[in-house]
Amino acid sequence: MKIEAGYDIAFHFPQETAMVLMLSVHPERRHDLLTAHSIQFSPEIVARDYLDGFGNVCTRLVAPPGVLEIRNRFVIQDSGMSDEVQLDAEQLPVDKLPDEILIYLLGSRYCDTQKLSDLAWAMFGPIQGGWHRVRAICDYVHNHIQFGYHHARNDRTAAEGHEERIGVCRDFAHLAITLCRCLNIPARYCTGYLGDIGVPRDPAPMDFSAWFEVFIGGRWFTFDARHNHSRVGRIVIARGRDAADVAISTSFGPAILTRFAVVTEELKEDESLSPDGCRPTTAQSEAGFNFEIA
Structure with missing residues (x-):
């Protein structure tokens, strides 16, 4: 393609x-x-x-x-190819993570983990670690936040997004990343191109998109809480701890x-x-x- x-x-x-x-x-x-x-x-x-x-x-x-x-x-x-799915990808214990991955467990400017830790453990702690836990987080974030371009605000944190229940793709990514980190799942923010390929065309103006990646099963996998299903044609521009990077x-x-x-x-x-x-x-x-x- x-x-x-x-x-x-x-x-x-x-x-x-x-x-x-x-x-x-x-x-x-x-x-x-x-x-x-x-x-x-x-x-x-x-x-x-x-x-x-x-x-x-x-x-x-x-x-x-x-x-x-x-x-x-x-x-x-x-x-x-669509985003890869690997249902048996397991969460690694923190002490088994590579040194360079640890930074993606820490709170950051828009991912205020200290405010959502109790919620994360109460809601997702009982779920089997790894793919199924991340999938449950994506489902929750996707259903919890209402998407709308008019909801855009470039200083909204994950906790604020959770409370306000509105946002754009960056807010979906920030909340999902934060909940993952609260549960000791390394997660990083991604920005890039994502066109309407293989899906119905969105009538809204095209823009750069935001999604996230998690480190499970010893490697990084792509997740997208805003769309909440595998997509085709992602072109990564940059990765970091959150949108500030x-x-x-x-x-x-x-x-x-x-x-x-x-x-x-x-x-x-x-x-x-x-x-x-x-x-x-x-x-x-x-x-x-x-x-x-x-």
């Missing part, structure tokens, strides 16, 4: 402003790229990439005053988002890209993805 993906984003800066972007496909998917993957800026500016502590590609730049347009469009090969943009000064459009479409075998590699799109995002101002 071939997937065309990309974005068209614009910010207005009242003054020269340093910025970090996290908009590149994760290094583990680079070998699947079928076309160039390059962030284009208008006006042209100097930018450079580096890897953060979680292995994500970050792009540093200094934005000039005025409007800065940020675009990318690429085609990537995908297996076409994977903000798609961090500006070190005022920045006004003026345009945000994302595309993720299956490219049919008889289709080809236009000469500029783009299809027209004007959809605006309301999903509340992280735009940090330091």
Whole structure:
């Protein structure tokens, strides 16, 4: 399967402003790229990439005053397989976990484990550890939170999401991650592309998506409390403890988002890209993805 993906984003800066972007496909998917993957800026500016502590590609730049347009469009090969299911994947005792996994048991900015620990153990403690426990958590979160783009708020914690019972995909992920960590199941936040491939088309504007991964059975598995079923065509951009680690943009000064459009479409075998590699799109995002101002 071939997937065309990309974005068209614009910010207005009242003054020269340093910025970090996290908009590149994760290094583990680079070998699947079928076309160039390059962030284009208008006006042209100097930018450079580096890897953060979680292995994500970050792009540093200094934005000039005025409007800065940020675009990318690429085609990537995908297996076409749904998220893997392994019902016998067991939860490992904490003392058996690899050292580098332990960080994903700790509370973090949006995953306030200390506030939900008693609830987690009361509701899910009796359930067999591993896959079935995580599945029960996903079912609970999926049914507990009402999804709506108008519910987006980029500072909502897991405990607040649980109390308010509303949110967007990041809130589903934060709550599920937090409940897993409370039960000593390592869990990490993921952001990336997830188009309506193999499912009915969502009439809402397309956006980046958030899901999570858990470390059970000695490896990482993908779960999605918002959709709550296996999906096809996930393209990971970044992973971290929560959304604070994977903000798609961090500006070190005022920045006004003026345009945000994302595309993720299956490219049919008889289709080809236009000469500029783009299809027209004007959809605006309301999903509340992280735009940090330091």
